[in-house]
Amino acid sequence: MHIFRISFINQAKVYQLYAESVKQAEVFGFLEIRNLIFGETSSVVIDPAEEKLKAEFGGVSRTLIPMHAVIRVDEVEKRGQCKIMELDGNANITPFPNSWFRPDKGADS
Template identity: 50%
Template sequence: MAASHIFKVVFVNQGKVYEIYARKVSHGALFGFIEVEDIVFGERSAVVVDPSEEKVKAEFEGVKRTYLPLHSVLRVDEVRQQGISKVSTMEGSNVTPFPMPMYTPGDKK
């Protein structure tokens, strides 16, 4: 039986830290982007609703595949079990670093 891979992807978007779970993560076809496909959410009872996961689920509803800028990805882990997707605020500073280019062409003389 093939092992089922689950990846936890942590990234920054508009001053918030997102933690999502997906079945497929790769470098993709776009230079400088991480491709995250088949985002999964926990199957919770209709009686108990986690508002943090519902917020992420609503934001990614209908998304088949998303491309994350490489400089916004904090961490990608392959995990044994799926956790709860969530959005949290960045702590520590109110300064957002300016995105640095991944590739800087050399001097053309």
Template identity: 45%
Template sequence: MSKPLYKVSFLNAGKVYELYARSVTSGALWGFTEIRELVFDVNAGVVVDPTEERLRDEFGDTRVLHLPMQSIVRIEEVEKRGSATIRDAGSGEKVVTPFPVPGKPR
């Protein structure tokens, strides 16, 4: 039997982050939830999701993520992994980082 897979949604800087992990437990630190074994898509293909890439850059080397209980929106046990996303907390729309265009000021 394989380890369970969890979809963890939490608030961070006015945005809702959705990550996938293999382990979610009550932490040793009171009031915190421990998220371990984060799962990211390891695509070898040409198409790269910029949001997934951003989350992998931010959390790729994280051993344990300690989240305050009040920042957690939802924890779901899921059958298969979807895409990790960042959404606007107010509208629920995906936050998309535009692709930089050469010569165009930011």
């Protein structure tokens, strides 16, 4: 089984999720993530950030993330802790606005 760690920006926060399947979506400009992996429910220690992610993505069979929001995708040997991190004001990571479709210069002329 392959395990992928996906880091992306969502609502000015950095999300870090683990999944079994990552591929380019059929929808242009999106990354498709399937089979999200969360921690064991029998674990004694409960991480509030991971519980928030479970609540947000509970019942989701696949999610589409805009390509411009993805920071990186790594294939890892074992699952780590899913996280939501605040985007530091001094960080080098900022959402970059992008228009995928631009009108041709000569289209209206």
